[in-house]
Amino acid sequence: MxxxxxxxxxxxxxxxxxxxxxxxxxxxxxxxxxxxxxxxxxxxxxxxxxxxxxxxxxxxxxxxxxxxxxxxxxxxxxxxxxxxxxxxxxxxxxxxxxxxxxxxxxxxxxxxxxxxxxxxxxxxxxxxxxxxxxxxxxxxxxxxxxxxxxxxxxxxxxxxxxxxxxxxxxxxFGPRQDPYGEAGVVAIFCNSLLKNKPVKVYAMKEKGDKGCIRxxxxxxxxxxxxxxxxxxxxxxxxxGTGTGRKTMDVLKEIKSNIKSESQIIFEGKRLGDLERNVLNVEKLKKFNWKPKYSFEEGIKETIKWFERKL
Ligand SMILES: NC(=O)c1ccc[n+]([C@@H]2O[C@H](COP(=O)([O-])OP(=O)(O)OC[C@H]3O[C@@H](n4cnc5c(N)ncnc54)[C@H](O)[C@@H]3O)[C@@H](O)[C@H]2O)c1
CATH class of the missing domain: 3.40.50.720 (NAD(P)-binding Rossmann-like Domain)
Incomplete structure (x- = not known):
């Protein structure tokens, strides 16, 4: 076909x-x-x-x-x-x-x-x-x-x-995501942490909070x-997975796998960014689909891919 x-x-x-x-x-x-x-x-x-x-x-x-x-x-x-x-x-x-x-x-x-x-x-x-x-x-x-x-x-x-x-x-998120764009926070964080470059956390409501939920x-x-x-x-x-995570939780998980000197910079809210998004995925699950990778497993595979690219 x-x-x-x-x-x-x-x-x-x-x-x-x-x-x-x-x-x-x-x-x-x-x-x-x-x-x-x-x-x-x-x-x-x-x-x-x-x-x-x-x-x-x-x-x-x-x-x-x-x-x-x-x-x-x-x-x-x-x-x-x-x-x-x-x-x-x-x-x-x-x-x-x-x-x-x-x-x-x-x-x-x-x-x-x-x-x-x-x-x-x-x-x-x-x-x-x-x-x-x-x-x-x-x-x-x-x-x-x-x-x-x-x-x-x-x-x-x-x-x-x-x-x-x-x-x-x-x-x-995962291997091959572009870390140089403005979207794809996992790729941006992996790439920056591995290169000891500063990472920016955009606010959910106010500068310094834990960021948006995705x-x-x-x-x-x-x-x-x-x-x-x-x-x-x-x-x-x-x-989706039906689970929401804050930007800072994503950063924490990636940081737990990478030794990095990166500085964390807290920024204000970005134009167009929603505060919270979590999906109900029950419809697709009725067709015997469910995510096989835990967030932690996915992060580990993604980091490995970025490490190979360095
Ligand atoms: N990454 C996410 O989290 C996410 C979430 C929801 C939906 N999507 C959708 O999934 C699709 C793929 O996204 P992605 O994250 O892989 O982004 P990506 O930028 O890696 O992939 C987009 C691809 O489209 C190509 N492209 C862009 N403009 C084109 C044009 N004018 N003509 C021909 N090709 C063109 C690019 O070269 C690129 O290969 C997009 O439709 C995106 O909106 C992505």
Whole structure:
């Protein structure tokens, strides 16, 4: 079976490509390498360099490959960048996404699997609660708005023409995450602590507090959810662990594994950052999925990967 992964040179996409190849699928990658890296892409996958904003080229590649399944991950994936450069976010996540969506329908793709956000779509998740798939989305960032808008385009344009699955991922971490961006706190902390560089902790409410609460999930558990999505009934599924952790707790866990001289700098609240996000993942668990990696195991694997890179 031919499977196309857009964004397959990136952090989650390249881990997914490895998982698909292990299962014996014929895998194709479309990526513009803006944040992804060629070295991330399995040698067993066929790579097409393309910016999804280029409609003609995107359509040509789809016509050539004729994939049966599309995983759409290519995106501007950062909340802070979306707030600083909303136009760029809209151009990639909406106009580019629309090109991928329309090219999929035109080329009779059977199933379209979209990596949406569970971290930025629901808005604030009050203490004691976990966001469920049937909550009304209340995104508070440009990134969250564009992911929600794309879900709606899917509902309107794909219905009756192509099966589609929406995976709302929480905060993913693991090997190959970019430590130089503004998102991906685990990668940033691992890289900085190993290099004895200062680490910044952004506030949840006020400078000096323990930081925002997030639902951190290891990338290999996200890959297993993506593989399951090949056979799930159509719909929206949260992918997370259901456990919330503060930024300082993440830092503490990483620090317990690394001897580091890094200075900790407490910063104020960042524009677009939600205070608390934790997902309810009971829907996906009904299909025999559950995270296999504990937070501590995932952190250890991630650190090992960063150590090898030094
Ligand atoms: N990392 C997370 O915690 C998280 C959480 C929820 C959802 N997601 C979503 O998962 C997907 C993958 O995110 P990631 O964390 O692996 O980020 P990433 O930046 O590592 O991957 C994105 C990939 O898309 C490619 N890309 C970007 N713009 C492109 C364009 N115009 N044309 C073609 N390719 C382009 C990049 O080169 C990169 O390889 C994104 O859709 C993101 O929104 C990520």
């Amino acid at each position: 031919k499977i196309l992964v857009t964004g397959g040179a990136g952090f989650i996409g390249s881990n997914l490509v490895d998982g698909l190849i292990e299962k014996g699928f014929n895998v194709f990658v479309l990526d513009d390498l803006s944040t992804g890296k060629k070295e991330n892409i399995s040698k067993k996958a066929k790579f097409f360099l393309c910016d999804i904003r280029k409609r003609k080229k995107t359509f040509e590649i789809f016509k050539k490959i004729k994939p049966e399944i599309v995983y759409h991950l290519a995106a501007q994936p950062s909340v802070p960048i979306s707030m600083k450069e909303p136009k760029k976010d809209i151009e990639i996540n909406l106009i580019g996404g629309l090109n991928v969506l329309e090219a999929s329908i035109k080329n009779n793709v059977k199933r379209f699997i979209f990596s949406s956000t569970g971290g930025a779509i629901y808005g604030e998740v009050p203490e004691g609660k976990k966001a469920k798939e049937d909550w009304t989305p209340k995104p508070e960032s440009i990134y969250g708005i564009s992911k929600f808008a794309f879900e709606n385009y899917l509902n309107i344009l794909a219905k009756g023409k192509m099966e589609y699955i929406i995976l709302r991922l929480s905060n993913v 639902d951190y999930i290891f990338v290999k558990d996200v890959v297993s959810a993506c593989l399951l999505a090949l056979n799930l009934p159509e719909g929206i599924y949260n992918v």
